[in-house]
Amino acid sequence: NPFSYVKDAAGNPVYNGTVTTQNGNKITIKTKDFFGYDNIDIRNIHSLTYNDEKNNLTASMSYAKDQISGFSSAPDGVTDINWTGAGDLSDHPGELYSLNIEKAWENVGNHTILVGGNYKQEEMIQHRFNLSKWHDHDSKLNEYATDSGKVKNTALFVQDEYKMNDKVTMYAGLRYDNYKKGDGHFWKDGAYDTTSKGESYNELSPKLAFDFKADENTNYYVSYGHSFNPAPMFEIYRYGGSGMGAVIPNPALDPETSDTFEVGMKQKLSDNTKFGINLYRIETKDKIAYTYFYNAAGVCTHKQYINYNEEKRRGVEFELNHKFDSNWSAYLNYAWQTGKTSGAVIPGTNKNQAYSGVADYTVPKHLLHSGIEYRNDKLNVLLDCQYVSERMSPDSATGEYGAEDAFFIVNTGLNYKLAKDVTLQFGITNLLDKEFYCKEATAGRTYNVGLRYSF
Template sequence: CLPGTKPEECGYVSNTPQRAFQGDLQFSLPIFNNQILTFGGAYRWEYADTKEKYLRNWKDETSTVKLKYQSKGKTRTWSIFAQDEIMLTEKLTAYLGARYDNWRTYDGYVNQVGTKGYPKEYPSNTETSFSPKFSVNFKPFEGTTLRGSVGKAFRPPTIYDLYRTWTSARGITYAGNPNLKPEKVTSYELGLDQKLWKGAKVQLTYFYNDIDDLIYRKTVNATYQEYINVGSAESQGFEASFEQRFDFGLRLFANLTYTDSEVKKNKAKPETEGKRLTYLPLWMGNLGAEFKKGKFSFYVVGRYMDKWFSDDENKDKKSGVYGSYDEYFVVDVRASYQVNKWMSLSISGDNIFDRDYYYYYKAPGASWFAELTLKF
């Protein structure tokens, strides 16, 4: 900065360190001759602390001088779960399950230095959820499986959803929200797994999700977005996959997913009702092949992603510009050779045909990597 320039005029740097601890414990126990009981628990603790500091020199991110903004907090979740797998007949298997989650956010703090009303602390919040699930598999014929399930799920906001606020190079601020509530989902699924000829199988699945308190990013104005809970939303669609395996080590595969989504109720912003959910494409799919022979393997896949919206009113329809999420199809490859038990070599390439598209920022072009792996 020029002599006499205030630090506030020299730019700032944002940093969000995060710490997390997670543990899981699971047991399986046969019961009688036709049941398997699985049960266990899980625990996760997270902490994040976002700090924005002014810079003495905007070219040197270590030349910080004073605090501009800080937001921090902690979350912890503990859960217990159980599932009973019951083989009713040789052709019919039922699954009865349930999960209990206890989620808490606490020690929330924010300081917008120099702004009236700051710093301030956020009250702690605790949410609990009981999530039952029932599913069934039926095999009417050899090579045919029919699937069906219904259940509830619980997804708490991430530590970043709650406590991370940052500003992009375009000047758009993305704000966390310490008052977010967890999402609650009721899901339904029907499916078919069918073996065809030798080495070939197909899977078809229909799904429907009814979502309450959906966590999404609300566009307040052209330069400010914040996370909030939507009253309700839904998504439904289908998944289809095909696989063909050959005796000489070749596997061909393809999969396709279609997802139609809609905001059903949003009192915080009624104009978004009837709009598609953000960051959720209509179509996505993969098409590829894998070959393994002895110590050598080769893998190639084409990945397709439809354009999606990041604006909650679905106004961001432009493509090929900074901040857009473009439709794209790219091809990746990987070749590997296992030299011996402790050494392997590989060469891989991403986007090998150098397709141009934007994934908010301009996506990397063709990239090649060489890897040497040693195991001791």
């Protein structure tokens, strides 16, 4: 159930209205902000993998289809925290095809050559319904909107690992992406609107790295890489109904591109202990932002994902691995990072002020991963700990800051070989059932069980 940390003079939680904080500032609270979404997903996934170790050839193909995928939400104007009345439903099943193949040639002189390709096709359709009861997905009244879209990505890549001499190895790679948006359609309240005729992008992503072996225990490296990141389909094609504040599709949304620079060192402290440190910088262009659009009266008419700003992120990462004996090992990974963004003025939106080099409070400054692992012939058990520091982000409409909690969770996983080719898998996420806020209240402890068979 929703909860509020804001209290009135009598100590009762406040869910709606204007309140005065301890330092005299006034903030506005809307009941709708306390409601999340009622979601359900049932997906079938099929995959097949081929691995020829003798000839260094691997291939895989997969198919996934949603049987049920959707969420419901309460309307914007709700003022009752126990609201059980009308709402909105997004029913958005998707389908995904993927094919991947890689081939390596070793010891071609001083070279090891890797060549591969990847194909992915994804499509979605969304139906929006009015509901008589927002928690009941079967209480449909009428369908008022539908939208659909399709994307394809074909990639070819090659990498050359070149041993220049006994101390220096060069890694040079190039990836080519052809990304296509299919026709997208949007229909609302009886009016049909074709939102996209399809666009195509061609991107070359180079990679270059040098590894220097100072001695038997120490390596230094420097690298540069370019990456190409298309937006998820819901940002391009999906319409958000009244419960989401009229988010309209943006079929013209371009992919983000990033350049990553890294320098680091890896050292073997002993036969059982390894240490690493690296410094990195990531520069992203055409970063996607969730944007509010207003009319002349200052009323929000719609929202949309747009290519807006640029981000520069930098950080340092430490890594430590230790093997106690043939069965027990442990690891520790810590990163400190900061981000800064820059953007221009877009009149008539909440991006109405230019800024340059402003701190990005959505980037957590501290990230920690550590754990301990036990292995024997049949059993593999992992206890994993994760810490993420708090993040602050301005509310898009008011500019007031809201926090996402820092959290520390413990996860565990188990793999047990029942037979030569059969493995039982079991895992628990958030073992201690910690409750924290991350845009919405988190789900708590979850379990996963699986059976893996290798032909």
